[in-house]
Amino acid sequence: MSTMVRLTYYEMLKTFLKKRTYLGFAVILFIVPIYVIAMKLEGGRFLKMATQSLQLDFIFTGNPFNGWFVAHMLMSSLWVQIPILISFVAGDELAGEATAGTYRLILIRPVSRTRIFIAKYITTVIYxxxxxxxxxxxxxxxxxxxxxNGDLIILxxxxxxxxxxxxxxxxxLAYCFASWGMITVASIAFFFSSFVENAIGPIVGTMGVVIVFTLITVLPVELFSTIREYLFTYHMNIWQKAFADPIPWHDILVSVAYLGANSLVAMLAAWIIFTKKDILS
Amino acid sequence: MTSTKAVKTSILVFALTFFGQLAQSQKLPSGAEVLQKVVKGVEGVQDYEVSLEADVHLERVRIPRAKATMYFKKPDKVHFDSPSIAMMPREGVAFNSAAVLEQYTAQMIGEDTVQGKKAFKLQLAAKAATARLRQLFIWVNPENWTISRLQTIPHEGRILTMDFSYVLQDGKYWMPVALTASFGILDEGGMRRPQADSSSSPETPLDQMQMRTPRSGSITITYSDYKINVGLSDEIFKPQQNKQ
Incomplete structure (x- = not known):
């Protein structure tokens, strides 16, 4: 157990010493203040526009345009970009070793490939x-x-x-569910990372899968209706269910199971590839 | 012979109806008189502060029961203060009969019954062509000269009915204690149709972004803790940032 903890610690250290790990954090540090300040300066014009026809007949009291509303809007808006930022790091976990030519070096240590794999996967999940x-x-x-502060209005x-x-x-709760969805994306990037020698491949591959599956999920085409709910992208909006009233726990459990199964399959496939891989670099 | 008898009978029926209605209309006050009495009843109210509780039951709208404080100052200043989000009907919640008298021409329709009580039914037509509500019907309770019901068509095919209950405040002003605003749909014959089936309406993404006015349902407002003529400052009514 202590070996596993030590291995994970070193993997974490390696990951968090890389500049690319902070790229995602830098992006949110840049985008979030811009978004929130722009919303503040705009003074709720979006909300007024969305409720324009309602305001002819009704008066809204309280402060509907508050921090919670903007945070909810931000979460909805950024949800497309987050998988890219996640795959930057997850896609580099294994491929990064190949790129740097350190695969052999780490695998000659007296620990099994499986342990190294688990340590890297845990690091990906933690990130x-x-x-x-x-x-x-x-x-x-x-x-x-x-x-x-105030009540949250959801349109x-x-x-x-x-x-x-x-x-x-x-x-x-929404961010817990969002993390669960993003772990699936990270697992797919991790899977792609296991059989390539360059981190660009896993990033492009993951985004390709996310984009294609998202299109299938959202396009109102009868042909896709049967396969739609089996795709992980269909369940990735699970976080939105935390804002439903009442919370649809059954649907959430189903989505949690689908996402978990997708993560597990991607992780197991990556493990098989990694353990059987012939290291030539 | 038969046709002459029929003509005579028709003339008699017409005469009876005409003179009967004439006699009845002579008993009834005019629309303007009734409206003036309504205005006179609250003439002494310069301003007031009241606590409101809104219970919203509208299609496609789910808002918890919310409390608010409403401030009114003559001639037409209204401000709501609430920590929570509440949805109030734009018309009626701070009904200003003086403004109605100024902006509408009243015509007596006749007598009617509202909530089991006799009421004068008036038709109000907007003086200005740009008025949002071109026509209103109000029912006035002659016992205390208060508006017990208001009905209008805010949009084509929609009908809004508001029922008011009053309590005497400060021993001299009849102020509303409850208001139920019901929203419904008119069918082609102008009749009110019951609850609409919201699931039957196809929605485009644009529809979803532009929230449409609910077609049916009701909002009940209860008024309490009136503070009348407390000398409200104009500062209260100044628009605040980030408020809808």
Whole structure:
């Protein structure tokens, strides 16, 4: 066990000493303040536009355009870009060793390939969770600090208002679900990383899969209706269910199971490739 | 012979109806008189502060029961203060009869019954062609000269009915304690149709972004803790940033 912890620690050290690990954090440090400040300066014009026809007949009291609303909007807007940032690091975990020519060096250590593999996978998962929660902390913290507190208004097929007392734990739940979805993306990048020798391949491969599957998921084509729900992209919006009322726990469990199965398959496939791999570099 | 008898009968029926209606209309006050009495009843109210509780039951809208404070100051200043999001009907919640008298021409329709009580039904036509609500129907309770019901067509095919209940405040002003605003759909014959089936309407992404006005449902507002003529400052009514 201590070997496993030590291995993971060193993998973490290696990962967090690489500059590319901080690229994602730098992007959110840049995008989130811009988004929140722009929203603050805009003063809720988006919300006014979206509720324009309603405001002819109704008056909204309270502060619907608050930090929670902006944090929720930000989460919806950034959800397309996050997989790219995740795959930057996850795709480099194994391929990075090949690129740097350090595969042989790490594999001649008196630990099994499986242990090294597990340590690298745990590192990928930790990075993913850390990244998603950093985004959450940054967006919620900044948005609430600049735009204040209040109930959360969600504009979708219907108007749903969640009381302020419920909003915080729903965001925590949403970011837990989001992490779970992103672990699947990271696992796919990790899988691609296991059979290539350059980290660009896994990034492009992962994004290709995400884009194609997302298109199949969202296109209203009858042909795709039967396969749609088997794709992980169909279940990746699981975080949105944390803001439903009542929370559809059954649907969430189904999505958690699908995403978990996808992650597991990608991880096992990567493990098989990694353990059987003929290291030539 | 038969046709002469029929003509005589028709003339008699017409005469009876005409004179009957004439006699009845002579008993009834005019629309303007009724409206003036309504305005006079709250003439002394310069400003007020009241606590509201809104219970929203509209299609495609789910908002928890919310509390707010409403401030009103003559001639037409209204401000809502609430920590939580609430949805109030734009019309009626701070009904200003003086503004109605100024902007609409009232015509007496006749007597009717609202909530089991006799009421005068008036038709109000907007003086300005640009008015949002071109026509209103109001039912006035002659016991205390308050508006017990208001009905209008805010959009084509939609009908809004508001029922008010009043309590005497400060021993002299009849102020609303409850308002139920019901939204419905008119069919081609102008009749009210029951609840609409929201699932039957196909929605495009644009529809989803531009929230459409709910077609049916109701909002109940309860008023409490009136503070009348407390000398509200104009500062309260100044628009604040980030408020809808």
């Amino acid at each position: 993913t969770v850390l990244f998603v929660f950093s985004l959450g902390l940054m967006s919620v913290g900044l948005a609430v600090a600049l735009l204040g 979708g097929r219907e108007i749903l208002v969640l009381p302020q007392s419920e909003v915080m734990w729903r965001f925590v």
